[in-house]
Amino acid sequence: MTLEFFIGHINYWLFIVLMMTGFYIVVACGNLVKKVVGLNIFQVAVFMLYISISKVTGGTAPIFPIDRMGKIKADPEIVYSNPLPHVLILTAIVVGIATTSLALALIVRIREAYNTIEEDDILEIDARTARAENIIHGEAMGGRA
Amino acid sequence: MTETIVNFILFSMLVITAFAIVRQDRLFTVVMLASVFSLLTAMLFVALDAVDVAFTEAAVGAGISTVLMLGTIALTARGAKPASRPNTLPLLVVLVTGAGLVYGTLDMPNFGDPEAPSNVHLAPHYLTNSIEEIDVPNVVTSILASYRGFDTLGETAVVFAAGIGVLMILSGLRHRRREDEEEEEDA
Numbered sequence: 001m002t003l004e005f006f007i008g009h010i011n012y013w014l015f016i017v018l019m020m021t022g023f024y025i026v027v028a029c030g031n032l033v034k035k036v037v038g039l040n041i042f043q044v045a046v047f048m049l050y051i052s053i054s055k056v057t058g059g060t061a062p063i064f065p066i067d068r069m070g071k072i073k074a075d076p077e078i079v080y081s082n083p084l085p086h087v088l089i090l091t092a093i094v095v096g097i098a099t100t101s102l103a104l105a106l107i108v109r110i111r112e113a114y115n116t117i118e119e120d121d122i123l124e125i126d127a128r129t130a131r132a133e134n135i136i137h138g139e140a141m142g143g144r145a
Numbered sequence: 146m147t148e149t150i151v152n153f154i155l156f157s158m159l160v161i162t163a164f165a166i167v168r169q170d171r172l173f174t175v176v177m178l179a180s181v182f183s184l185l186t187a188m189l190f191v192a193l194d195a196v197d198v199a200f201t202e203a204a205v206g207a208g209i210s211t212v213l214m215l216g217t218i219a220l221t222a223r224g225a226k227p228a229s230r231p232n233t234l235p236l237l238v239v240l241v242t243g244a245g246l247v248y249g250t251l252d253m254p255n256f257g258d259p260e261a262p263s264n265v266h267l268a269p270h271y272l273t274n275s276i277e278e279i280d281v282p283n284v285v286t287s288i289l290a291s292y293r294g295f296d297t298l299g300e301t302a303v304v305f306a307a308g309i310g311v312l313m314i315l316s317g318l319r320h321r322r323r324e325d326e327e328e329e330e331d332a
Contacts, residue, residue, distance in 0.1 A: 029228060031172070072282050
């Protein structure tokens with residue numbers, strides 16, 4: 001592994017570290033709001049990966065300069081970064097906030113129904129309800145089930 | 146080289162913020178740290194030449210999403226229970242997935258390579274022809290609103306659907322809450 005390869009890829013690895021931190025929050029934390037925050041971190045790390053793919057060394061933002069007459073001037077000397085991933089990620093950010101807001105609304109609704117937003121407590125309440133229902137059904141069947 | 150150092154410093158701050166979010170149990174602090182995270186991300190996007198993306202991230206990630214999360218914790222709970230389960234299994238899953246992803250990057254082109262496949266096929270067409278075809282100085286704008294206008298229309302549809310979904314999930318919240326209170330008073 002040469003130094004050039006290392007410097008050329010360290011960015012991707014750093015984003016993977018960030019992505020895995022978000023993933024860890026989603027898997028290990030029981031609080032639902034914290035899970036959504038972790039999901040956001042994961043998402044942002046993916047965005048960074050795409051944006052870093054579009055980067056061109058020595059390039060600049062893909063906006064053309066305008067001369068004094070107000071005409072757009074294309075200077076072939078200037079190197080621009082790839083604008084296509086930027087557009088893709090712009091769309092992704094807006095869709096991301098839409099899904100986040102839907103998740104947060106669901107959390108508010110869950111808290112209303114279960115009176116808690118901890119995953120462990122919700123699973124325990126679900127198990128208890130299921131057990132109580134089983135007993136009721138069993139008695140309705142004549143106590144044999 | 147300067148760019149790499151700037152990226153590295155911003156990235157270190159991002160990782161510190163993310164680790165602080167992992168360890169923090171007070172939800173208000175978690176939300177504020179998430180907002181800080183978004184602002185740092187916006188700075189990193191500027192360093193990576195994506196000014197439009199940085200702008201959107203600062204407005205949406207650090208602005209709207211923070212407000213939504215603050216509203217949620219105001220309606221639900223202020224604190225999170227500290228993790229009771231052992232965290233060896235999540236750690237293992239995360240490390241294995243991370244190793245797989247690192248393996249996947251090994252044959253990717255170098256960072257900033259002008260000859261990378263993603264930079265030589267479609268992008269030059271937009272960069273050379275968009276002045277004649279669209280006549281907007283910002284190439285990102287001309288792709289977003291004109292070349293890929295239908296994508297943006299679809300995005301609007303998604304946001305509309307999400308808004309309707311939020312309204313339908315939350316509708317009657319205040320009404321139900323008042324009914325509950327009346328029941329409690331009766332009891």
